[in-house]
Amino acid sequence: MQYRLNVNGTEHSVEVDPDTPLLWVLRDAMNLKGTKYGCGAGICGACTVHMDGEPVRSCLMTVSSLGTSKITTIEGIAKTPAGRRVQEAWLKVDVMQCGYCQPGQIMEATALLSHNAAPSDGDITTAMDSHICRCGTYTRIRQAIKLAAAKEA
Amino acid sequence: MLPTELQRVIEGVKAVHPTRRTVLVASAAAGGALMVGWYAFAKDQTRDDGKLNAFVTIAPDNTITIMAKNPEVGQGAKTALAMMIAEELDADWSHVLIAQADLDTTVFKGQYAGGSMMTPENYLPMRQVGAATRALLVKAAAKKWSVAESECTTSKSVVYHGASHKSARYGELAAAASRFEAPDAKTLVLKDPKTFTIIGEPTVGIDSARLVKGAPLYGIDVTLPGMLYAVFQKCPVFGGKVRNANLDAIKKMPGVKAAFVIEGGSKEVFEAEGGTVSSGLLPGVAVVATSWWQADKARKALQVVWDEGPYATTSTESLAKEAEALFLKPATLSLRNTGDADSALKIAAKTVEARYDYPFVAHVTLEPQNCTARVANGKAELWAPTQLPESGRGLVAHTLGMDVKDIIVHMTRSGGGFGRRLMNDYMVEAAWISKTVGAPVKLVWSRADDIGHDFYRPGGWHQIKAGLDKDGKPVAWKHHFVSFGKDKKFASCAGMSPDSYPAGRIPNMIYDASLIQTGIPMGPLRAPGENALVWVFQSFIDELAHAAGKDPMEFQLELLGKDEKLPGRGDGLSTGRSRGVLEKVRQMSGWGRALPPRTGLGVAFAYCHLGYAAEVAEVSVAKDGVLTIHKIWSAVDVGRQIVNPMGAENQCQGGIVDALSHALNQKITFANGRTVQTNFDSHMPVTMHQVPPMEIAFVLSDNSPTGLGEPVFPPVIPAVTNAIFAATGKRVRSLPIDEKTLAV
Ligand code: FES
Ligand code: FES
Numbered sequence: 015m016q017y018r019l020n021v022n023g024t025e026h027s028v029e030v031d032p033d034t035p036l037l038w039v040l041r042d043a044m045n046l047k048g049t050k051y052g053c054g055a056g057i058c059g060a061c062t063v064h065m066d067g068e069p070v071r072s073c074l075m076t077v078s079s080l081g082t083s084k085i086t087t088i089e090g091i092a093k094t095p096a097g098r099r100v101q102e103a104w105l106k107v108d109v110m111q112c113g114y115c116q117p118g119q120i121m122e123a124t125a126l127l128s129h130n131a132a133p134s135d136g137d138i139t140t141a142m143d144s145h146i147c148r149c150g151t152y153t154r155i156r157q158a159i160k161l162a163a164a165k166e167a
Numbered sequence: 168m169l170p171t172e173l174q175r176v177i178e179g180v181k182a183v184h185p186t187r188r189t190v191l192v193a194s195a196a197a198g199g200a201l202m203v204g205w206y207a208f209a210k211d212q213t214r215d216d217g218k219l220n221a222f223v224t225i226a227p228d229n230t231i232t233i234m235a236k237n238p239e240v241g242q243g244a245k246t247a248l249a250m251m252i253a254e255e256l257d258a259d260w261s262h263v264l265i266a267q268a269d270l271d272t273t274v275f276k277g278q279y280a281g282g283s284m285m286t287p288e289n290y291l292p293m294r295q296v297g298a299a300t301r302a303l304l305v306k307a308a309a310k311k312w313s314v315a316e317s318e319c320t321t322s323k324s325v326v327y328h329g330a331s332h333k334s335a336r337y338g339e340l341a342a343a344a345s346r347f348e349a350p351d352a353k354t355l356v357l358k359d360p361k362t363f364t365i366i367g368e369p370t371v372g373i374d375s376a377r378l379v380k381g382a383p384l385y386g387i388d389v390t391l392p393g394m395l396y397a398v399f400q401k402c403p404v405f406g407g408k409v410r411n412a413n414l415d416a417i418k419k420m421p422g423v424k425a426a427f428v429i430e431g432g433s434k435e436v437f438e439a440e441g442g443t444v445s446s447g448l449l450p451g452v453a454v455v456a457t458s459w460w461q462a463d464k465a466r467k468a469l470q471v472v473w474d475e476g477p478y479a480t481t482s483t484e485s486l487a488k489e490a491e492a493l494f495l496k497p498a499t500l501s502l503r504n505t506g507d508a509d510s511a512l513k514i515a516a517k518t519v520e521a522r523y524d525y526p527f528v529a530h531v532t533l534e535p536q537n538c539t540a541r542v543a544n545g546k547a548e549l550w551a552p553t554q555l556p557e558s559g560r561g562l563v564a565h566t567l568g569m570d571v572k573d574i575i576v577h578m579t580r581s582g583g584g585f586g587r588r589l590m591n592d593y594m595v596e597a598a599w600i601s602k603t604v605g606a607p608v609k610l611v612w613s614r615a616d617d618i619g620h621d622f623y624r625p626g627g628w629h630q631i632k633a634g635l636d637k638d639g640k641p642v643a644w645k646h647h648f649v650s651f652g653k654d655k656k657f658a659s660c661a662g663m664s665p666d667s668y669p670a671g672r673i674p675n676m677i678y679d680a681s682l683i684q685t686g687i688p689m690g691p692l693r694a695p696g697e698n699a700l701v702w703v704f705q706s707f708i709d710e711l712a713h714a715a716g717k718d719p720m721e722f723q724l725e726l727l728g729k730d731e732k733l734p735g736r737g738d739g740l741s742t743g744r745s746r747g748v749l750e751k752v753r754q755m756s757g758w759g760r761a762l763p764p765r766t767g768l769g770v771a772f773a774y775c776h777l778g779y780a781a782e783v784a785e786v787s788v789a790k791d792g793v794l795t796i797h798k799i800w801s802a803v804d805v806g807r808q809i810v811n812p813m814g815a816e817n818q819c820q821g822g823i824v825d826a827l828s829h830a831l832n833q834k835i836t837f838a839n840g841r842t843v844q845t846n847f848d849s850h851m852p853v854t855m856h857q858v859p860p861m862e863i864a865f866v867l868s869d870n871s872p873t874g875l876g877e878p879v880f881p882p883v884i885p886a887v888t889n890a891i892f893a894a895t896g897k898r899v900r901s902l903p904i905d906e907k908t909l910a911v
Contacts, residue, residue: 030458030460031421031422031460031461031464033464034458034460035460038458038459038460042396042458042459042460043458045390046381047381047383047385047387047388047390048380048381048382048383049381050385050387050533050534050582051387051535051611052533052534052535052614052847053614053846053847054613054614054846055614055846055847055848057846057847057848058533058847060533087381088380088381089380089381092380101379101380104375104379105371105375105376105379106371108371108372108375108813108814108817110241110372110374110375110378110379111241111242111243111583111817111818111821112240112241112532112533112534112580112581112582112583112584113241113374113375113378113384113580113582114241114385114532114533114534114582114583115533115582116378116379117381120379138855139855139856142854142855143854143855143856144854145854145855146533146847146851146852146854147533147824147852148531148532148533148582148583148585148852149241149533149583149821149824150820150821150822150823150824150825150852150853150858151817151820151821152820152824152854152855152858153820153858153860153861154817154820155855156855
């Protein structure tokens, strides 16, 4: 089936089966490899993208369910002020170990900061707790979110 | 197949002797081999391309490209090894680029990630590479200016001649410098560490700027023209084979290009260490399609009739029953027998007895196992996230009947390693599937494949009895370990060293073992062996402290006794360095301070993979058993120099978090010969709400720098469970911690 998708501000046309999860459309049909596969079941958060500005698990969204929603991926998040701040903070703190979870973490953190400019420790935990970092960079994730929030203030 | 290379990585410490004297001797001996990198190129007198040796190329614009010879799995090798070279090269770090080398055993040595060996194996050789490269640039400058080399100095990618006020950027000199012979290693003078400007500076990872933007650096991101996607369904029961499958139906599914049975590799590949590890091409059904989603969807429709083999009845319960039965029988293996433990126990003033057990655990790297392969016309090219590429290449060569010379291995970034990617089963699977379909293939395991076909950290059971004399000093220790293996040989990473601490500190000791044979694959997981054994030993030492009525910290320090090296792995455990980290963590944590009710501090330490770590945990336990870990303090001694404090702290935090996942959450169970867990939900690494504040301090001792991947992990779990005892009087003797058992 042919689908028209709005990804990172551009219209794309892809030819995929209707039940293909957005994750695999992005990665394999559109060659946007920044969105990661970790569990395929909504548990790990590695595949997080924004759908009309809200964080969603792209492994759980079928392409046929997307309609006209605007999708933003890690490749496009720098276009938002919050996204850019979060990426800069991530780099400054050097959150990364293997780095594989980080696109998903950055997407979630960006969504958090766009709703809540000065999140408390509790807010950060609540927002980020559904993301797995197998390498254990949680302390730096928290630190980077606080840094990004401070920059806004 | 457990190649000797892998065994060496798991054991880590056996190959390198870390005293200052022996490191120098060892690196001089290894020097010839390690130095091939800069001799091989320098001998070519005709080049002027700025390629000074296998590691360093300098462009006219002053950009310095340094080759990363080792795989990057998140341990920071790519950045840290280049920092070692750049330091002695006097490079301007802001102009350094790092390129990932392919596997090339004719040029590079030690291209692997494991055993916390990156730093100890490379610290001197990489610095020598930098110094040798610098010498070439100085020589080029001296020649150009007709001055003595000894009068030239270097700083930030510039050579200076002070007397004549001349200077030249490395970029201007590199073409001329690339024609010179490499200097004799003996003539190289390395810097005084006090003058370091790169080593020891907190340095952001070289790929970090690209990673935050989602750059496709991982194995799973590789794309080749004309590439197909594959999934591979192996028998869920370990040791099973395919009888038949509905291949015709599968072939008709959307996008499917091929579906076929793979019989599996040769017998010698299957029959490995302890008779339990199968690290090769296992039997199964491959499905190849034009997209991964289609391949995986077709796989879900697969109906395979399996011959489930001899282990189809294995379950967690059946293993526990076997262990129970083995405890009732005399042990079959004697690991250590010093003094006369039985007699000493009879006359001891007090005896303490306990049983400990811990489960199997899976690695669950966040990037599932994958490999992209192009096999055609007798040649193979592989893109793989692997910790041990040489062994992967060997496995592919062996299984496909190829010569290693015809196989190219590109090391991609790995989304985590933790020991899982020391095994290269996914490499040989991808190669086989590509060869069969005659096209480039990307094989990606699903998470269920990954959890169901791991080389698990083995579970184990321990029965220990110890005796104290009237002063509360331990005089006897009798230990029966029920583990896995065959014919008196431990399965991979299921062993226990006869020198396990407190060996050498208690006069009468018996370490015995009995083995269960099983088909479950086992292998190295971060701090192999120690990740569970240290919990058992350090918990039981804590039990003895309480039985003796002594403060656990004091008891530990007393037991360590006088300063010496105890015989054992690596260079042997230094009681002095152990005391050093314990004393540091005692001070950091404010050990001994008054605490609220149901709150406690626990301490533990370990010597592991050449490093020393001591940890204190502060916990409180609510009446209903809910555990809160308030903080973890960690004192770490990995020698006199931390190469990249930025990465080092991250590694330490990672080690602590990893251990907390074992302590609090993770447990693999088996039923009907297969793994029960199929995704993270039932085998969860800890997430943010379970991660306490951590404080890490490095104790800089006058010892050669060693690695940080493993040593921080082992003491974490016993520090937490010892703290739980201090808070509640309840001893955790089974992992993961079950909060229900902590309720009042
Ligand atoms: S891959 Fe989507 S949540 Fe894990
Ligand atoms: S950095 Fe490796 S999974 Fe998060």
